[in-house]
Amino acid sequence: MPGPDLATVARALLDHYGEEPWWIPVLLPGLDRADELLLGLVLCQQSRWERVEQVLLRLGAAGLAGWDALAAADPAELVPLLRGSAYPTTRSRLLPRLAAEVLDAGGVRALLASDDPRSALLALPQVGPETADTLLAFTGTDVPVVDAYLRRVLGRLGVVDPSASYAAVRAELAAMPTGGVHWEVLHALVVEHGIHHCLTGRPRCAGPAVPRRDYAEPRKCAAHCPPCGGCPLAGVCPSSQVSGGPAGGTTGG
Numbered sequence: 001m002p003g004p005d006l007a008t009v010a011r012a013l014l015d016h017y018g019e020e021p022w023w024i025p026v027l028l029p030g031l032d033r034a035d036e037l038l039l040g041l042v043l044c045q046q047s048r049w050e051r052v053e054q055v056l057l058r059l060g061a062a063g064l065a066g067w068d069a070l071a072a073a074d075p076a077e078l079v080p081l082l083r084g085s086a087y088p089t090t091r092s093r094l095l096p097r098l099a100a101e102v103l104d105a106g107g108v109r110a111l112l113a114s115d116d117p118r119s120a121l122l123a124l125p126q127v128g129p130e131t132a133d134t135l136l137a138f139t140g141t142d143v144p145v146v147d148a149y150l151r152r153v154l155g156r157l158g159v160v161d162p163s164a165s166y167a168a169v170r171a172e173l174a175a176m177p178t179g180g181v182h183w184e185v186l187h188a189l190v191v192e193h194g195i196h197h198c199l200t201g202r203p204r205c206a207g208p209a210v211p212r213r214d215y216a217e218p219r220k221c222a223a224h225c226p227p228c229g230g231c232p233l234a235g236v237c238p239s240s241q242v243s244g245g246p247a248g249g250t251t252g253g
């Protein structure tokens with residue numbers, strides 16, 4: 001059976017999880033939000049956000065979260081602070097380079113205000129399409145963010161081909177109506193869904209959801225966690241494992 005359209009998915013997820021304006025919390029009050037976002041997104045590559053939160057807090061406590069301090073930082077000093085992010089030793093050498101290039105460009109806000117902010121971000125070391133698009137989405141540009149959660153969730157729902165290239169999925173999604181849900185919110189909702197219901201191995205199409213992770217921000221994904229009635233898309237998802245659902249499978253979770 002064909003799956004639902006993106007707007008239906010977006011509205012169903014928003015109704016189920018609700019909007020969370022603190023989805024990416026500001027953990028470092030002394031830092032501009034755009035600076036903290038870029039630093040956090042780079043550190044989150046191949047890691048989990050709750051671990052990255054602790055890295056950001058350690059960097060902040062050590063006075064090494066700003067680009068000036070990072071650019072001058074001794075990699076040996078950075079390594080223990082970066083534990084929890086992927087490849088801390090490699091990253092300890094790369095982060096000062098990123099910081100120097102951000103400073104050369106006049107800062108993250110200057111990059112975002114340039115004629116072609118996406119290209120400007122992609123020119124930075126360690127910044128690929130997913131990181132650039134996430135930063136754009138969280139700073140006011142309504143662009144799709146294609147990550148592993150999105151490929152899994154929207155792939156199972158039949159909205160996108162999960163094996164297509166980043167550019168192809170992004171272009172396809174950019175042409176789809178989202179029911180008025182901005183990508184900043186929709187990206188968070190898709191991640192929520194991938195964490196709580198649409199898991200990698202055995203999706204929890206029927207309730208309850210997997211409990212929240214241990215985030216530094218206590219409100220993050222707290223309100224909708226168990227008990228709940230299961231995936232809000234189980235009735236229209238071609239991959240549903242709910243007995244009697246579209247796939248006619250057995251009840252999961």
Ligand code: SF4
Pocket residue numbers: 153156157197198199203204205231232233234235237238239240241
């Ligand atoms: S019904 Fe199951 S497979 Fe489909 S989106 Fe929901 S959790 Fe994922």
